[in-house]
Amino acid sequence: MTTITPFAAGSYITNRNASQLLTLKNQLNDLSNQLSSGQVSQTYGGLGSGRSTALAAQATLSALNGYASGITAAQTRTNLAVTSLTQVASIGTSTASTLQNGLQSVAANSVSGRATALANLQTVLDTLNQSAAGNYLFGGTNTETQPVLDANTILNGSTDSTGQTLDGLTDVINERVSAQLGTQGNGRLTQSASTAIPIQVTEESNPGTRGNFGFTLGSTATATGALTASVSSTVPATLTVNLTSASAQPAPGDSISFSLVTPEGTSTTITLTAATSVVAGSNSTFAIGANSAETMKNLSDTLTKALTGAASSTLAVKATADAATQFFSGSVNGGPGGNGVIPQRVVYSGTNPVGYASPDPNTTVLWYQGENTYDTSKTPPEPTSAIDTQSVQVSATGTVGTGARANTPEIQNVLAGLATMAYALPTTNDASTYNTYQAVATKAGGLLASASQTPSVQDTVTQLTIASARLSNASTTNKATQNTVQNTLDGIEQASPEEVITKLLDVQNRLQASYQVTSTLSKLSLVNYIS
Template identity: 25%
Template sequence: MSSIGPYTSIAGFTPSLARALQKSQDSLDDLSMQYASGKISQSYAGLGAGRSTSLAMRAALSSIASYQQTAATVTTRVNLMNASVTRLNDLAGEYATIDSGGFQLTSSGLTVAQSQAETDLTDAIAQLNNQVGGRYLFSGRSTTTKPVLTADQIMADSGSKSGLRTVIDQRKLADVGANGLGRINVSGVTGSTFNVTEQASGPFGFKISSLNSTLSNGVANGPTATPPSVTLGLTGQPTAGGQTKVGVQLPDGSAQTITLTAVAAYSTPPVSGEFLLGATPEDTATNMQTAFGDALGALGVAGNGGIQVSTSDDGLSFKVSEQASGDGGVKLTSANSTLDTGVATGPTAAIPPSITLGLTGQPLAGENVRVGLTLPDGSTEEIKLTAIAATSTSEPQAGEFRIGATQEETAQNMQAAFGASLRKLADTSLVAASAIQAGNEFFDSPAAGQGPGRVGGFDGTYATDADRVAALQNATSLDTSDTTDKTVAWYQGDNSSSDARKTAAATISDGVSVSYGAQANENGLRDVVKSLAVFSSMTFSSSDTNANERYAALTNRISSNLGSAETTKAIQTISADLSTTTTSIKSAGDRATAAKAMAEDTLSDVEDADKTEVAVKLSALQSQLEASYSIVAALKDLSLVNFL
């Protein structure tokens, strides 16, 4: 298309004609620019009424682009997180079906499966230490901190801090005990019976849980136990103002005192622990017992910490007893009274559970007695003793006892068989259960204000190593105070939120946010790391006759833990949460794509020029200008060529 050059003044033109020609020239320039750029104007002013729409649409497009960039970044992170969680879920599935019979040792003292577990532990840790752009994905809010130590750092001691292997070894000493019977004492035979008694071992070792017998002439009594208790009450009507105090230790280790005060009238407002002087000493004792129950409930311990209260026959006193198991409940620590007629005795010493086994006559071949035992990890085992005929030519196998010539001889055989079975169980299943429980205490997040559970006395000062071993073998408590600085912390990330997902969030659309944080110590993820670490920590010797069974006990527990519904659900929940985030991002992305297209269309309507329409206008204006110049030239007797 030919162009017309700028207008120049020619003598004789009237001002109005000059202005008209200049206006046409300006319009020609504007249309030429529209045709070349495809835009109606090079400035917002040139858009007229459309400039506000243009500004709004450009702001919308900028916001959409920002959201899309955020969504792309989060998608990259979440995709990698999902891949890591999937890998750990696969590992859990693999070890949930591990063969407990595959006892094939390598030169390192590990089985082939354990050696593979070492490799898989390193893989699992690497997955949890994944990062994108310097941001760790499984560290909660501490995105610049690598969340999990290396496998070697977890296993080994570091300065004054104990690693997993040391924690497991110490717990093993406490659980198996000095006699190698799992903190159980087996008496000699007296007459035709013997006693099996738990040591006062706190949370360590075997716990007798059941006793069943089919022996036609058998003795099978128990298990019986007497927990610590205090006795509170009166010998007569007390004087107002006197007090009885009971010291207790709550499950979290804190100490509290329950104070019971005799009053002639209740205070306003009521004061906890007050009990009203009744018409008789018996009425007063009843009120005192009620006040104790209310004050105990006010401590806020679930189920009152297992505390049991019973009234004496004379109605003047009541007995307060700890729960029979002795673990995890409220402990009685003291009792005293300033009441002039008060009774406050105890706490009495606990009498550990015990059973009595034996005979009143000769049993029949094939009859048996079964003793149930609970192990530190909560699993259960059973010792089954079966009588075999005196005439049997084969030697008694494990769990069998021969019927002797006399009832007393048979009882001796029964006691020996029980002791042998108990010792073997302690060296196999108990050692495995001990390692599992030590792993729980090492890896699981402790209660607020507490550290990892360690065997009481683990940090004591001893003259010899034998003294240290003896102290651990006779430990009666689990230490959770001041253990954090003495135990390797496998997880280094943020642990401040009860909801790991809320430790990272992003806005992906107007009013739409997603939460996608994660922590390596979450249930499920932690279980995989813990199980692989415990499994690969235990070594074996080919000369150890119990090694095969100990390995089977360990693998069965690892398989059970990783194949449990709890572990599976925990991992799947994390995966589902991340998948929900992905779905939300995709939905927001679809909405953003539609909104972007709409904004671009609206912006195009306002800013873009229709080149066909512009070309028509430009051609018409050129023709008009050419005609105008031709007329002017003719009037001035000038040629168009000269004019241009």
């Protein structure tokens, strides 16, 4: 008789027992793996209904780890930028204070003030090349290029790859000052010989030069006593100073006054007063001589000192400040037209400066090499926000700006103020020294005020400090979130050792009992049963 095995007598019970033993064996293996690995399962499929939650938690943790890495790097950059700009602000503020205090002893502080300002200028330039992990901090979006040239190149110029000489700050300032002062150092005025009677001072004859450089004469002049003074209505105008008669002599206190006008329209009044005795080198009083010719020569010599003194304390200082400001506006990249920003340079007709040249990048060192994007939708175009040039993702929806540029207007002003001090403070001690020093204190002090007065370098420090605080707060929030998500994930993926051991012992006992019963049943026969 043929027997179908699956339906043989007793086969069902045997198969069911084998299946139960196999199930217990699998449970024993799973529990052993859980005990050794500490994980509920080696696959997400083994987590059952918790698999979706575990997958979402893992994605969240991965994102949080990425945010933490970005925040750590950004905090390092931001804190270094804060330290660097704090130093820039401190240098600007302390230098301005030193400059003002120097008015108490001008002669002693001029030379040291120049040296200090130049050293501080070099320090600020070096500070603006700060980097973190190989990335420069003050180049905007461009973190790979050194944003600021070395101080020596900036000050003294260089030669480009084609052999073209590029003028540095020193040459740019000297050019502008020379154009304003002229060969006589008196604001491009022409004065008659010291023995000439009457004394005459004439404006620059070249109309292009006269409109842009040097002094022009105010429309009126006054005189008292035996002195006369008048300004012609012709162009170029002439100041004429004389005595009321060939034999007349001024009395002590008699004076002449006239004004000198700068190209910007501001005026400086010159007053020369007769006296019986005069301090050597005076530029405001002249000695009454033994005769009218000697008196007029003394007046002419004092007038020469007055004109050069006014030029050195008015034109030269302003020219230095303007040239420095122009120079530090320069940039290789960006600008309103996207082709960089070229400092303004003087253009000549023969030997006469007649205006300012069209921008030419092949003439001047461009000190700033970093990113310099402008918003051309505005009129006039404006630089884009420096702090937004770099940003870090701190959450799924949050970013924090951490960028900075070395050429923001506030930093440019501090650099220009230091340069004005370094190049315009008087180097000699004469009657014009105090006025020149005071002019520098006014001009440079106004520029250096950008270190602390709004808008200022300190404002940028505050922005970056707030950014650093936001990064810290985001880091704290992310860590708290990370702990919560990790606890949730652990609850799903991690197996409790105590629970696993209890289940493992239970399965072992059940499996052992099953084996014993099965073994006993396997030995059962009709003979054993009857006996």
